[in-house]
Amino acid sequence: MKKIIPVVICLSITFSTQAQTVEDAKLYSWYPQNGTARILAVGGAMGSLGGDISATFVNPAGLGFYRTRDIVVSPQFSFLQNSADFRGTHTSLNRNMITLGPSGYVSGIGPNTRGRKSVALAIAFTQTANLNNYISYTGLNNYSSYAERFAEEFAKSGLSIDEVLNTNSSIPYTVAPALYTYLIDTVRVNGDLQIRAATENLLDAGNALKQQFSKETKGGIYELGIGAAVNTNDKWLFGGTLGLPIVNVNTTTTAIETDTSSSTSNGFKSFSYTDHYKVIGGGVNLKLGVIFRPREYIRIGLALHSPSFIFTSEEHSSSLSTQLESPSGAAENYSVSSNTFTNGKPGEADYRISNPWKAILSASYVLREIADVSKQKGFITADIEFLNYGASRFGTYTSTVAPDAKQYYKDLNQVVKDYYKSALNFRVGGELKFNTIMTRLGFAYYGNPYKDNALKASKTLLSAGLGYRDKGFFADLTYIYNLSKDNDFPYLLQDRQNTFSQLKTTGGSMAATIGFKF
Amino acid sequence: MKKHYLYFALLAGILFSACTSSYKSTQMVDDVYYSPARNINTYDTRQDDVVRYADPDERIIRMRTYDPRWRYLDYDYNYYGYNYGYNYYGHNYSPYYYGYNTGYYYNPFYYPVPVYTYNPYAYITPRNTAIRKSNLAVYTQPRSTFSDPKTKSPAVISSRDLYNNSNSSYNRRVILPESRKSRNTYSSPDNSTRSYEPRSSTPSSSSGNSSGSSSGSVNRPGRGN
Numbered sequence: 001m002k003k004i005i006p007v008v009i010c011l012s013i014t015f016s017t018q019a020q021t022v023e024d025a026k027l028y029s030w031y032p033q034n035g036t037a038r039i040l041a042v043g044g045a046m047g048s049l050g051g052d053i054s055a056t057f058v059n060p061a062g063l064g065f066y067r068t069r070d071i072v073v074s075p076q077f078s079f080l081q082n083s084a085d086f087r088g089t090h091t092s093l094n095r096n097m098i099t100l101g102p103s104g105y106v107s108g109i110g111p112n113t114r115g116r117k118s119v120a121l122a123i124a125f126t127q128t129a130n131l132n133n134y135i136s137y138t139g140l141n142n143y144s145s146y147a148e149r150f151a152e153e154f155a156k157s158g159l160s161i162d163e164v165l166n167t168n169s170s171i172p173y174t175v176a177p178a179l180y181t182y183l184i185d186t187v188r189v190n191g192d193l194q195i196r197a198a199t200e201n202l203l204d205a206g207n208a209l210k211q212q213f214s215k216e217t218k219g220g221i222y223e224l225g226i227g228a229a230v231n232t233n234d235k236w237l238f239g240g241t242l243g244l245p246i247v248n249v250n251t252t253t254t255a256i257e258t259d260t261s262s263s264t265s266n267g268f269k270s271f272s273y274t275d276h277y278k279v280i281g282g283g284v285n286l287k288l289g290v291i292f293r294p295r296e297y298i299r300i301g302l303a304l305h306s307p308s309f310i311f312t313s314e315e316h317s318s319s320l321s322t323q324l325e326s327p328s329g330a331a332e333n334y335s336v337s338s339n340t341f342t343n344g345k346p347g348e349a350d351y352r353i354s355n356p357w358k359a360i361l362s363a364s365y366v367l368r369e370i371a372d373v374s375k376q377k378g379f380i381t382a383d384i385e386f387l388n389y390g391a392s393r394f395g396t397y398t399s400t401v402a403p404d405a406k407q408y409y410k411d412l413n414q415v416v417k418d419y420y421k422s423a424l425n426f427r428v429g430g431e432l433k434f435n436t437i438m439t440r441l442g443f444a445y446y447g448n449p450y451k452d453n454a455l456k457a458s459k460t461l462l463s464a465g466l467g468y469r470d471k472g473f474f475a476d477l478t479y480i481y482n483l484s485k486d487n488d489f490p491y492l493l494q495d496r497q498n499t500f501s502q503l504k505t506t507g508g509s510m511a512a513t514i515g516f517k518f
Numbered sequence: 519m520k521k522h523y524l525y526f527a528l529l530a531g532i533l534f535s536a537c538t539s540s541y542k543s544t545q546m547v548d549d550v551y552y553s554p555a556r557n558i559n560t561y562d563t564r565q566d567d568v569v570r571y572a573d574p575d576e577r578i579i580r581m582r583t584y585d586p587r588w589r590y591l592d593y594d595y596n597y598y599g600y601n602y603g604y605n606y607y608g609h610n611y612s613p614y615y616y617g618y619n620t621g622y623y624y625n626p627f628y629y630p631v632p633v634y635t636y637n638p639y640a641y642i643t644p645r646n647t648a649i650r651k652s653n654l655a656v657y658t659q660p661r662s663t664f665s666d667p668k669t670k671s672p673a674v675i676s677s678r679d680l681y682n683n684s685n686s687s688y689n690r691r692v693i694l695p696e697s698r699k700s701r702n703t704y705s706s707p708d709n710s711t712r713s714y715e716p717r718s719s720t721p722s723s724s725s726g727n728s729s730g731s732s733s734g735s736v737n738r739p740g741r742g743n
Contacts, residue, residue, distance in 0.1 A: 021652055038550075051549035067553040108553060118553075151712050153653060160716035161738075168733035170648055180738050186714045193714040277650060316650055332741065340736055342646035349649045369552045376551040402647045408654075415657045436546075469546050492656040495712070517547060 025392035041465025042429025043442030047362025048301030059289035060239030064229035066108030074101030080507030087139030147197035172341035281312030
């Protein structure tokens, strides 16, 4: 099996089946800066450099350096490897993919009247975050079971079996299928009626379950940006971009547990649970920036990104197949789809997401900013980016929501705030220019979004690239080495200790940019 | 890996073929470093304006030259209504009336009376709007109740800590808050036992989360079948 991951952009993707929405906060905010091959080669640092279409999505004031016109397309390819360590078992998967970096049209005009040296407009499209990913890991567990999450959720719901098992259930994707297939049921223990998972029988007997988890995510976050900038006498440049983000994510999660004992009378043999949801949405954001040039060589930039307010619609379904054993050892097979409990069709939920606002402080040293190309020798540029991953918010925006949705999102926002923290991200790189040929190196580091120190996560990108510019044509080619670490809880139980897998993504990405100047 | 080479080959082909494109300037502008003012030929623009607006008749002639549809601009008085179907050639062109005007062809898309298919009384199955939830309490309670053997500080269980696939009693002795025997009656401080205690006052219909109100019971299959 191979696995996808972004180009440049090795998004390490969370893989959690129980608590997806909490992890959604990270999914929609913890990803590297995308850019053209030239900008990715210098680590993605673009907060003060300008003169590249990537400025549309980083610091739109950088568009103000344009006085010519560019048409740019930026294909990207990735071939990364995901590995997971889960309870002593190591799993590794590869997957390749193609995506698109900033592509579009920029036009600069100047000098003009009214004391403004030049103005520039850009319309560009990019994949902000590539969420294509596939992760799978396996392990043995003699302590807890995925099925116990269904038992726990049912116990906390306060609902009776009949209230859960109906054609318009309030917990149709998890508890209803588990009850229907007898993966969980009520059992009298010491005179008390308790809710138990069938898997607990063999755990109590000291046996282990073989656990297999996989999660496939397809799609990403895209953005159409319309940017404009004003260059005031090459000293102060101001810019803004109206961004129209688009979210399109398909996620399929599978959990399989199998009895590893030789017993045929412990009541459980195996189950396979699949959860699928599709999120489609659109929204808006705003990016504002300023670049100050105190002298010819120096550029200082500041950019502020508003949260992206994205309005989504989610289609959700699940299925469960359970193989049980009767006391006599006979096999009992049960299967059901969640559509049975959602009026015969997948359930739908509308909600809004806002990811964190972001601030980028940047500086560049450019040698030299003169018309004679042969005397342009290179530049060094660096960005410091601040954002609070705990600032992601969820909420409703339609009247047709579940009765408990508003309170749930309110609680969820508090958990997100407590679970994630703010972080500083760094990007630095430089270019050496030899008339028509350019060489580049870059580095980027994205810090840990988790507040819990025991959860280690980071993204490191090392990049190197070549560029060619002559006769109205330019081409850039960049190789990016990705090293990403993250954690994943396959399920979380409130009344048990929880275990998680450690994820690691390594591998390379190739980014290319081809453009024409006219 | 072969696919990677294909990507590179494709990219290299595009690069080298594009390099052959001609450009008049010997020194190509690099906007990252310096971008000179763009030359705009205002004289030509003005000349074009002169031609464009000089003579309305000439303008119409130019339009008719470019597109035959403008050649009959003066005969479109009945474009929207009565006498539909007649013009210089005897018939206006309409893809919807084509055939009916001439009487020669059958047009399956043409129906003279509007057809409305909306039925306000039709039953629409309400959608289930249950949201994708997680047990948020899991995130707020401390997950670490055992000590790291090295630092003696609380730590979350990691896969490395649980490195033991033989499923011996090692894990459970270290990790379990209580022995497995007492696990079924384990009671955490927040009373998270899995007792079956449905709220008797909860009406059956309130469990539905749809925008509609109808729901029917679903019976479980009999055990042992």
